[in-house]
Amino acid sequence: MIGQVFSWLTDSAHWTDTPIDTGIATQLLAHIRFSLIAVGIAAAIALPLGLLIGHTRRATFLVAGANALRSLPSVGLLVLLTVLIAPHFYGRTDIGYVIPTEIVLVLLAVPPILSNTYAGVDNVSPAVTDAAKGMGMTERQILFGVELPCSLPLIFSGLRSATLQVIATATIASFVPLGGLGRFIYDGLQQQDYPQMISGGVLVAALAMAADLLLALIQRSVVSRGLSGRFSRAVVVTSTSERTEVEAG
């Protein structure tokens, strides 16, 4: 079976489009597009909201409320929204199916981003914010100059788990006539073409891992060294040798 999956994935005919079948390349791009739009919208909603709730420590019930959204069954909601929304769009457009899919994915991505951002800001030590206040920083400066950088590790962890969940769940777009890597899973099941089905799953997993790796790299370069404690060897070595020189001298 592993051999069949490998040969399915490496067959160049499966990567290109024909009038009947859409290839892996196009479906991969479609999958990335659905996921990016969903995570983008979710971040635009949840990041400012999380920062605000964390900074003011007001309306924390919103975080609990958003977490309750996680229990919504995605497929059921997708079908319900499609039945409500799709009949309003006519002609050669898939927008009537894209909107329900994105709503479902955004609802899935908001809770982890919101609760992690809130928790990140909320967990900044009061000693740090007090010191900032003592230095005469304004509320805005404290939020963006102290609390935001200090909570970046948690914010990134929320963003990463939201991205993983969205990429994995975007496969349900194939329940309504949309593309994405879920197409191979759903079609493979119906056509009893199991190598195709497993290949779809493998591709989704690979995309999720690649996205997580990318976010991890961004996180590495964005989060302050003072928080992550990661100093390059060169810096450490230079400073110790300098110190030795100083001590020797």
Added chain:
Amino acid sequence: MKHKFLIAGATAAALALTLSACGSSSSTSGSGGGTIASKLIMGGPPEFKTRVDGLPGLAKNYGVSFGKYTVTDTGGPVTVNALKNGQVDAADLFTTDPSIAANGFVILTDPKANFAAQNILPIINKAKATAGVTSTLNALSAKLDTAGLGALMVKVVTDKQDTDAVAKGWLSDQGLATTGTAASGVKLTIGSANFPENALLAQIYGEALKDQGATIKYKLNIGSREKYVPALKDGTVDLMPEYNGSILQYLDPHASATAPDAVLAALQKVLPSNLIVLNQSSAADSDAIVVTKATAAKYHLTSIADLAKK
């Protein structure tokens, strides 16, 4: 610090590129040598792409190859909506689907029998098939046709009318609601599969036989063939409405007959010994290529063969 902005900038640029590439990838391309079909988008279930009577069958029997195929669902709401709103031009639906009548869709005829016949017929325990029962059911099957059954399904599915009342209404409309004694003294248990059309047919059979004096007990919505065929064999159910193509495929997975009479002949050879089938009606619930009224008028379509014209 500069390093940080460089990475952020590069990431943003990569994302923008990806998005713009996605935007341009949705264009469609046609092939098939300028036939009507090559200008159309076909919608249906995923397995229709590979099924013997799906796209391969349409190409083999009619030389029809569509410009594009969009996977929707198996004769469900997504397919109906996509056809109605123009996301697809032709769709694979079932011939008695109430949405066909409700939306004025046109069923393209299948003269070369690409889709196996699915004529409705009663399957009955030999011991219960008395002359009176047989003549009552045969008279009923003679009046049942696909359009008529489709209209009844609109009443059941769309208008949410009681199936029992719809069954009685149809019998009296057809002049079949006459009381008699043809089936008096016969006790029958009538079963049905678990979908509305089959339950309605079971009640049509039941009401007609009741009028002729039979004692009827219903076991509706039993489930799939894996459940009710054994019940027919062991006599817990005496009578069921069936579809000749599907029951033949169930009893003989290698059956290749597609025309109604050939299917019936093949079916009679593989039936369990205690069961017989009575006359089949012209009503059929098979796969069909369906187009909107506007598309049919625009390209003068009445048969699947018309799709291969230039």
